[in-house]
Structures are given as C-alpha cells and as structure tokens.
Amino acid sequence: MQKNLVIVESPAKAKTIEKFLGEDYKVLSSYGHIRDLKKKEFSIDTADFTPEYEIPAEKVKLVNELKSQAQKAETVWLASDEDREGEAISWHLSEVLGLTPENTKRIVFHEITKPAILKAIETPRKIDLNLVNAQQARRVLDRIVGFKLSPILWKKVKPALSAGRVQSVAVRLIVEREREIQQFKSEESYKVTAIFYAGEDKNEIKAELNRRFKTEEEARMFLEYCKTAQFRIEDIATKPQKRTPAAPFTTSTLQQEAAHKLGFTVAQTMMVAQKLYESGKITYMRTDSVNLSALCLNACKEAIKEMTGERYVKIRQYHTKTKGAQEAHEAIRPTYMNQQEIEGTSQERRLYDLIWKRTIASQMADAELEKTVATINISGQDAVFVSTGEVIKFDGFLKVYHETFDDEPDTDNESDAGRLLPPMSVGQQLTGKEIQAIQRFTQHPPRYNEASLVKKLEELGIGRPSTYAPTISTIQQREYVTKADKPGEEKEMQTLVLKGNKLTKKTKKTVVGTERGKLIPTDIGTVVNDFLLQYFPEIMDYNFTAEVEKKFDDIAEGKTMWKNVMQDFYKDFEPMVEKTLKEKTGHKVGERILGTDPASGKTVSVKIGRFGPVVQVGTVEDEEKPKFAQIRKDQSIETITLEEALELFKLPRTIGTFEGDNVVIGTGRFGPYVLNNKQYVSIPSDLDPLTISLEEATRLILNKRQEQEERHLKSFTETPDLEVLNGRYGPYISYKGKNYRLPKGYAEKARELTYEECMAVITEEKDKPAKTTRKRNYSAKK
DNA sequence: CAGTGAGCGAGCTTCCGCTTGACTT
Numbered sequence: 001m002q003k004n005l006v007i008v009e010s011p012a013k014a015k016t017i018e019k020f021l022g023e024d025y026k027v028l029s030s031y032g033h034i035r036d037l038k039k040k041e042f043s044i045d046t047a048d049f050t051p052e053y054e055i056p057a058e059k060v061k062l063v064n065e066l067k068s069q070a071q072k073a074e075t076v077w078l079a080s081d082e083d084r085e086g087e088a089i090s091w092h093l094s095e096v097l098g099l100t101p102e103n104t105k106r107i108v109f110h111e112i113t114k115p116a117i118l119k120a121i122e123t124p125r126k127i128d129l130n131l132v133n134a135q136q137a138r139r140v141l142d143r144i145v146g147f148k149l150s151p152i153l154w155k156k157v158k159p160a161l162s163a164g165r166v167q168s169v170a171v172r173l174i175v176e177r178e179r180e181i182q183q184f185k186s187e188e189s190y191k192v193t194a195i196f197y198a199g200e201d202k203n204e205i206k207a208e209l210n211r212r213f214k215t216e217e218e219a220r221m222f223l224e225y226c227k228t229a230q231f232r233i234e235d236i237a238t239k240p241q242k243r244t245p246a247a248p249f250t251t252s253t254l255q256q257e258a259a260h261k262l263g264f265t266v267a268q269t270m271m272v273a274q275k276l277y278e279s280g281k282i283t284y285m286r287t288d289s290v291n292l293s294a295l296c297l298n299a300c301k302e303a304i305k306e307m308t309g310e311r312y313v314k315i316r317q318y319h320t321k322t323k324g325a326q327e328a329h330e331a332i333r334p335t336y337m338n339q340q341e342i343e344g345t346s347q348e349r350r351l352y353d354l355i356w357k358r359t360i361a362s363q364m365a366d367a368e369l370e371k372t373v374a375t376i377n378i379s380g381q382d383a384v385f386v387s388t389g390e391v392i393k394f395d396g397f398l399k400v401y402h403e404t405f406d407d408e409p410d411t412d413n414e415s416d417a418g419r420l421l422p423p424m425s426v427g428q429q430l431t432g433k434e435i436q437a438i439q440r441f442t443q444h445p446p447r448y449n450e451a452s453l454v455k456k457l458e459e460l461g462i463g464r465p466s467t468y469a470p471t472i473s474t475i476q477q478r479e480y481v482t483k484a485d486k487p488g489e490e491k492e493m494q495t496l497v498l499k500g501n502k503l504t505k506k507t508k509k510t511v512v513g514t515e516r517g518k519l520i521p522t523d524i525g526t527v528v529n530d531f532l533l534q535y536f537p538e539i540m541d542y543n544f545t546a547e548v549e550k551k552f553d554d555i556a557e558g559k560t561m562w563k564n565v566m567q568d569f570y571k572d573f574e575p576m577v578e579k580t581l582k583e584k585t586g587h588k589v590g591e592r593i594l595g596t597d598p599a600s601g602k603t604v605s606v607k608i609g610r611f612g613p614v615v616q617v618g619t620v621e622d623e624e625k626p627k628f629a630q631i632r633k634d635q636s637i638e639t640i641t642l643e644e645a646l647e648l649f650k651l652p653r654t655i656g657t658f659e660g661d662n663v664v665i666g667t668g669r670f671g672p673y674v675l676n677n678k679q680y681v682s683i684p685s686d687l688d689p690l691t692i693s694l695e696e697a698t699r700l701i702l703n704k705r706q707e708q709e710e711r712h713l714k715s716f717t718e719t720p721d722l723e724v725l726n727g728r729y730g731p732y733i734s735y736k737g738k739n740y741r742l743p744k745g746y747a748e749k750a751r752e753l754t755y756e757e758c759m760a761v762i763t764e765e766k767d768k769p770a771k772t773t774r775k776r777n778y779s780a781k782k
Numbered sequence: 783c784a785g786t787g788a789g790c791g792a793g794c795t796t797c798c799g800c801t802t803g804a805c806t807t
Contacts, residue, residue: 009801032801040796058804085800139798146797153796160795167797274802286800466799610790628789668787680787711784725784732784738807739784 088135203422248331251465259451299337323461361401480525488514527590
C-alpha cells in the first residue's frame with residue numbers, strides 16, 4: 001500500500017523526483033493534459049460557454065492507471081507546472097481521478113533539486129480555480145476562433161484549410177513582409193573608402209568618408225577634388241566600451257542560435273534537445289524563463305574559476321522581458337555544469353556544446369574594449385574621413401561565446417573588432433594611397449526564416465515554447481507558406497578608383513540579396529490572409545493575443561468571471577461569422593479576371609480552386625463546361641498574364657505516333673512529360689514542351705528505355721529483395737525498398753558484388769548514427 | 783536523392799497548448 005502519489009507532467013521529471021523522495025512516495029506522470037475538448041466537435045455550449053471535455057482515446061489507459069494508483073494512496077500530490085496550463089492539468093486530474101480536498105495537495109517547485117522538492121512538500125496549497133478558469137478561457141477562445149473560421153475558409157476558399165489565433169497571424173507576418181519586398185525600391189549610393197599612408201614607415205590607415213554620394217557624378221567630382229586635397233589628422237578619440245553576455249537560453253533563443261550556428265531547423269533543435277533532456281543532460285527544453293538555479297550559478301562559478309580564473313566570474317540574475325512569459329521552468333542549461341562535453345550523436349554533442357557555452361558565458365565578466373576613432377580632415381571640405389579601430393582589452397565572456405544576429409545589413413563593412421590603428425598623432429599630414437568610391441544598393445528587408453519568425457512571434461507574445469515548432473510546420477502543411485531559396489539579383493556595380501593622380505572606373509557584376517531557407521507566402525496563403533484581414537481584422541491584429549492575455553490575467557487574479565469574458569468576445573465575433581457566411585461575394589475569394597480568350601471569346605480568370613491555384617476559361621453559366629488548368633509552381637495568381645495563362649491550355653497535345661501509339665506531351669506533378677504506350681518520360685528543362693518535335697520526343701523515349709535496361713545490374717539467388725541497380729547517381733544497392741550508397745571503390749565492380757559484400761554494406765549503414773548536417777560557414781566573405 | 787505522372791461528384795477537413803511514445807516508411 002502506497003502512502004503518497006505524486007503526479008508530474010513529464011516522465012523524465014518523475015524519474016528524477018522519485019529518487020529524491022524515497023520509498024514512501026510513488027511518482028507518476030500525466031504526460032501533459034489528460035483531458036481536452038472533443039477532438040472533432042465544437043464542444044462548447046455557446047449559451048453559457050460550458051466546455052464539454054473528454055479523455056482522448058490514447059490517454060484512457062494512462063488515466064485508468066493513475067486512477068487506480070490514486071485510490072491506493074493516502075495523499076495525492078499534484079505537482080504539475082506552476083503556470084496556467086499546469087494548474088488546469090491539476091484540476092482536470094482532481095476531477096477525473098475523483099480526488100477529494102482532504103486527500104489532495106497541490107505543490108509547485110521551480111527547480112528539480114532535493115531541497116526544492118522537500119520545501120514544496122512542506123508548503124502545499126489548494127488548486128487555484130481562478131488560474132484554472134483563465135486556462136479554460138484560453139482554451140475555449142482558441143476553439144471558437146479555430147472552429148468557426150476554418151469552415152468559412154472551406155466554403156469560401158478551399159477545403160481543409162485552417163485559421164487560428166496564432167497560425168493566421170504568423171502567415172500575416174510573412175505575407176506582409178513579401179509585399180514590403182515587392183514594393184521596395186532599391187536606391188544607389190556611393191560609399192567612399194580610403195587607404196592613407198602615415199609617417200615614414202608608411203603604415204596604412206583605412207578610413208571611410210562620413211557621407212555617401214547619390215550619383216556617380218558627385219562621387220567623381222569628389223575624387224577629382226581629392227587629387228589635390230590635403231589630408232590631416234584632426235582628432236583622435238579613445239573610449240572604453242563594454243559588451244555583456246546574452247541571457248541563458250529559452251526555447252526561442254535556442255532555436256535561433258541553433259539555426260544560426262548549427263544550421264538546424266526549429267523542429268530539429270527541439271528533437272535533439274528532447275533527447276538531451278530525456279538522458280538527463282539538460283534541463284527542460286520548453287521554457288520562456290532565463291532564470292538559473294542557485295545550484296547552477298554556483299557550478300558555473302566553479303567551472304569558470306577552473307577554466308579561466310576568478311577574474312572571469314561575474315554572477316548575474318537575468319530577468320525575462322518577453323510578453324506573457326509564465327516562467328514555470330528554469331532556462332535551458334546543462335544539468336551538470338562540470339560536464340563540458342557529452343557522449344552522443346554529433347548533433348547532440350553540438351547542441352549541448354552550444355548550451356554549455358551560452359550558460360557559462362552568461363555568468364562571465366563583461367568584455368572590455370577600447371574603441372579609437374580618428375578623424376581625418378580634407379582641406380576645403382566639410383566631410384571628413386573616419387578611421388576606427390577596436391581592441392579587446394579583456395575578453396571576458398567572449399572567450400567562450402559570441403552571439404549571432406540576424407541578417408545584418410551592409411555585410412561588406414569590415415568588422416572593427418581586433419583592428420588596431422597604427423601609431424598616429426593629431427596634426428599629422430597623410431598621403432592618400434588609394435581612394436575608392438564604390439556603388440552600393442540598399443537592400444530590401446529580409447524575408448523571415450523559421451528562427452526569425454519564432455523571434456518575431458515571441459516579441460508579439462504570440463504562441464508558446466511548446467508551439468513554435470508545430471506552428472511553423474502547420475503553416476507549411478496548409479501550403480500557406482513554403483520554405484525556399486531565393487536567388488539574388490545580378491547587379492552591375494561601378495567602382496571609381498583614385499590612385500595617385502589617376503582616376504579609373506571598374507565595373508563588377510555581383511549577385512546581391514541571395515536568401516536561403518526563407519519563408520515565402522503561396523497564393524493560397526496570400527488569398528486566405530487578405531480574406532481574413534478583410535472580414536476579421538480584430539483576430540488578425542498583431543495585438544489581439546496581447547489584449548486577450550490581459551483579460552486572462554484578470555480572470556487569474558479573480559477580477560473577472562471567465563464566462564463573462566467569453567460572452568463579451570462572442571457577442572461581437574459571432575455576428576461577423578454570420579455576416580461573412582451570408583456575404584454573396586459574387587465571385588470566388590481572390591479571383592482575378594485576366595481578360596477574354598481570343599479563340600472562344602470567353603472570360604479567362606484565375607482563382608484558388610479545389611486543388612490549388614487554377615486558370616479558368618469560361619464560367620459555370622456558360623453552356624459548355626469551363627476549362628481548367630493548374631498554374632505552374634513558378635507562377636502566381638497575382639502576377640500571371642493572360643498570355644501566360646492561355647499557354648497552359650496548349651498541353652496536353654498529341655504530336656504524332658511512335659510504334660503505333662500516340663505521343664502525347666503533357667505536364668504533371670513533376671513537370672512536363674512525354675507519354676507513349678503508358679510510359680512517361682520527363683522532358684528536360686532545355687527542351688520546351690510547347691515546341692518539342694516528334695523526333696526529340698522519340699529520342700527521349702528510347703533513352704529512357706535504354707536506361708531502364710541498364711538499370712538492373714545484378715540480382716541474387718539468396719533473396720529477391722536484394723538488387724544492385726544503376727541510378728542517376730551511379731550504382732547503388734536496393735534492399736527491401738531501401739537504398740544504400742556503395743562505399744568508395746565498389747562502384748567499378750558493381751556487377752561483381754557478392755551477396756555477403758552487399759549485406760555488409762547494408763548492416764554497416766544501419767549502424768551509422770544519424771546523418772550530420774553540414775556546418776554553415778559564417779566567416780566566409782562574399 | 784535513387785523514380786514518380788490528376789482532377790471533385792461523398793465525406794471530410796479545423797484550433798492552441800501540455801506531454802511522449804506507437805505506429806509505419
């Protein structure tokens with residue numbers, strides 16, 4: 001018979017705590033929420049907002065187990081997290097398990113240490129119903145918004161779409177950034193840099209002019225002037241500067257830094273972090289707190305002392321600035337600071353290393369720098385050249401950790417860091433060695449990537465640590481946005497160079513503004529966003545979440561009744577839903593008329609169809625059925641022209657026959673193809689499907705045939721599952737539907753491979769740890 | 783990475799926030 005049952009949210013936590021509490025306590029986990037609104041039904045009575053909860057099927061077994069353990073125990077300790085969701089979990093547990101106030105105690109702790117837990121046991125409290133109600137309000141509001149808006153989209157735009165308080169605003173950010181970029185007009189300017197000689201040693205001084213020129217003409221005039229100008233050091237100012245370390249990791253900052261430094265996606269970061277957490281190497285990975293336990297601070301101190309000496313220690317307490325932070329956990333940190341390295345996959349080791357360094361750096365001294373600015377006067381001119389140098393006097397935390405920042409503009413600026421100015425003195429005359437005027441273009445604002453979107457959402461207080469990664473995957477699954485690379489724009493850049501008395505002009509072609517892994521809105525995303533923005537501007541407002549959060553806080557403090565808050569919201573919201581549904585848009589949402597088809601005289605339009613964006617010729621009112629064509633991936637309903645739209649109807653077309661069967665040119669999911677006798681062959685991009693000749697098409701068919709014959713290199717009597725095949729990247733092994741790359745040297749003798757050799761390759765591949773992603777190179781200059 | 787290839791016709795889809803396995807590939 002068990003005396004005490006403790007219930008926490010996470011099984012990893014349960015394991016640790018059980019060790020601290022001894023044998024009188026059994027510790028189990030609820031695995032998060034155990035009860036929720038019904039999955040497929042609205043489950044809210046809109047008359048009084050009573051929610052209808054159910055235990056999801058996959059939780060029934062667990063709940064039964066908890067129930068039977070609770071019945072056996074004298075006291076049940078509800079130890080879910082100390083935030084809104086945690087309080088609600090405790091409440092649902094007490095309801096579902098049929099707990100009584102006499103035998104139930106609610107406890108909370110902020111760190112998983114023996115003293116903290118014993119302290120919590122000594123100071124139990126009751127379930128805070130106000131906080132529970134704040135959670136119910138949050139849950140019910142999200143359900144109302146999601147389950148009322150989504151069906152409107154099914155009806156007005158496309159089936160299976162979705163809308164919600166968080167995801168719709170995330171899409172809005174991306175759509176609006178794209179519009180900003182479209183409207184952006186790049187401006188040119190000329191930046192002037194100079195290299196001077198100082199003194200007899202001819203030390204070089206690099207400097208930049210403190211103004212830019214708008215045109216080549218102005219820049220040229222300035223350089224002409226410099227031919228005869230005098231340069232003199234007017235002022236040298238030195239001032240100390242400090243840099244302070246960044247706060248320890250939260251979920252959001254970990255995702256950002258892992259993206260920058262390790263090239264991880266946010267989902268990848270969370271998966272690896274989960275592994276580290278489960279194996280006891282780091283603290284909980286879904287947190288919005290920057291707080292570190294006293295235990296950790298002490299451990300940091302010791303580690304720093306040993307590593308770099310006492311001078312490097314500076315213990316700090318960080319405070320969160322994030323909107324709506326609930327701080328139920330610590331910051332993400334190593335469990336044991338004295339463990340600088342861990343065993344594990346390469347990804348695990350690298351992420352751990354990042355966390356360790358960030359944590360330790362947060363408790364290290366400021367870096368002390370000295371910045372020197374020399375002003376160089378130009379005779380007869382107001383503008384001056386400025387030369388800066390920066391020296392690190394004391395590295396402090398920089399010894400272990402540098403924070404990376406998003407898309408810093410003007411990357412051609414050389415860093416001042418570590419650059420020392422040569423000896424010089426005020427009044428000194430300088431000779432110009434080389435002065436350049438370089439043409440520059442202003443850059444459009446950067447598109448969001450996963451990590452920078454998370455950062456923005458966090459700033460707006462939208463979403464929680466546990467939802468950042470799922471939100472990003474949802475908006476991609478719904479095809480509101482896609483992750484893609486954007487090629488840069490090739491630009492000609494002029495440079496005027498003054499060397500001695502000679503002024504020359506150079507032209508250089510460079511690609512600017514290349515972006516990788518950026519989030520780009522699709523047509524569907526744009527249409528849905530514009531639609532929601534028009535009919536539900538309140539929900540789409542960037543401050544909507546922040547405002548309802550204020551109301552949830554009032555509920556938590558007992559100032560308001562939660563159902564009143566729901567009533568208030570619903571009385572405005574519901575009529576808008578009704579109105580939108582009744583609205584006869586007359587045409588489909590997002591539809592655009594392109595013009596008339598010269599052949600038939602029918603209207604040509606684009607819209608979001610049942611399967612995505614389509615071109616339509618004719619209307620349903622016409623006698624003949626309208627014709628449809630899916631638009632290509634590189635086209636958009638916002639920009640497609642009438643001519644481009646009509647092109648799409650030229651396929652499929654039959655261009656002749658081959659071996660008695662029709663040769664048809666079409667376009668499918670994977671691009672243009674040739675179809676002959678049920679055989680599909682892709683058309684390479686250097687051939688135009690609209691003009692391809694019968695001869696070219698038959699050649700493609702014959703090529704494919706030959707390839708297929710050559711594809712099969714070897715099979716084995718031992719098993720039909722194993723084959724050696726020839727693919728487009730050379731020979732490979734295929735075994736039970738999986739493919740394996742051949743090791744070096746095997747390719748040449750692919751046809752002679754034995755059964756044993758192949759199986760060895762397969763088992764070896766299976767034992768290999770997960771593939772490592774290539775590290776991005778940040779130091780490389782363009 | 784390893785080879786793929788369309789077009790509704792009924793019924794279904796959907797939210798956010800807590801947590802991990804148990805499934806298939």
